[in-house]
Amino acid sequence: DAGVIQSPRHEVTEMGQEVTLRCKPISGHNSLFWYRQTMMRGLELLIYFNNNVPIDDSGMPEDRFSAKMPNASFSTLKIQPSEPRDSAVYFCASSFGTGQGSQPQHFGDGTRLSIL
Amino acid sequence: AQTVTQSQPEMSVQEAETVTLSCTYDTSENNYYLFWYKQPPSRQMILVIRQEAYKQQNATENRFSVNFQKAAKSFSLKISDSQLGDTAMYFCAFMKTLLQGGKLIFGQGTELSVKP
Numbered sequence: 001d002a003g004v005i006q007s008p009r010h011e012v013t014e015m016g017q018e019v020t021l022r023c024k025p026i027s028g029h030n031s032l033f034w035y036r037q038t039m040m041r042g043l044e045l046l047i048y049f050n051n052n053v054p055i056d057d058s059g060m061p062e063d064r065f066s067a068k069m070p071n072a073s074f075s076t077l078k079i080q081p082s083e084p085r086d087s088a089v090y091f092c093a094s095s096f097g098t099g100q101g102s103q104p105q106h107f108g109d110g111t112r113l114s115i116l
Numbered sequence: 117a118q119t120v121t122q123s124q125p126e127m128s129v130q131e132a133e134t135v136t137l138s139c140t141y142d143t144s145e146n147n148y149y150l151f152w153y154k155q156p157p158s159r160q161m162i163l164v165i166r167q168e169a170y171k172q173q174n175a176t177e178n179r180f181s182v183n184f185q186k187a188a189k190s191f192s193l194k195i196s197d198s199q200l201g202d203t204a205m206y207f208c209a210f211m212k213t214l215l216q217g218g219k220l221i222f223g224q225g226t227e228l229s230v231k232p
Contacts, residue, residue: 031218033219033220035220042222042223042224042225043207043220043222044222045219045220045221048218048219050218055218056219089159091161093161093220095218097213097218104149104151104163104166105163105211105220106163107153107160107161107162109158109159109160110159110160110161112159
């Protein structure tokens with residue numbers, strides 16, 4: 001079975017450029033999560049969607065970050081304009097859950113983003 | 117707010133021996149989930165084991181088992197018969213039910229080295 005697919009795997013770009021990270025969740029999963037991993041802050045949630053609707057975006061650092069989920073099989077995380085402090089590994093994860101029950105989150109391989 | 121604490125930044129163990137990684141958490145919720153994820157140098161996030169708070173029985177997955185102490189808010193991971201492939205960063209994570217938010221809150225991680 002295909003897992004969570006993220007692209008690109010690596011991205012190197014210059015400060016000020018727009019960056020778009022992509023994620024395809026596991027088919028049938030109804031929740032999608034974007035996490036960021038840095039040495040200083042560890043793993044932290046940026047935003048998550050349930051049934052394509054953003055539920056909690058309190059982790060989004062600032063207005064430069066935006067995320068969309070136009071359909072159940074695709075999501076994007078965009079940074080515009082990018083800054084060196086945005087350099088990190090960005091993970092997408094998906095899971096299936098309803099009400100009180102929830103299955104574990106399955107992670108993609110991550111995108112390593114370097115802003116020069 | 118929920119917090120997860122892993123007090124051991126680094127640990128090492130000899131191949132074939134047993135090692136226990138510690139994790140404590142803080143929450144006022146009664147129903148929640150706990151996880152251990154493994155992140156090898158390839159940076160994948162791999163689910164190791166899962167525990168539902170309402171279950172008294174400790175979860176086991178082959179060589180991996182947990183000691184879940186709900187009253188003490190403790191969730192340690194025991195790895196038996198350690199193998200070289202177990203070398204990785206291990207993250208303890210807490211999750212409320214989807215109805216209550218559904219996002220993972222991670223500890224800072226424990227870097228485990230298995231020595232031949």
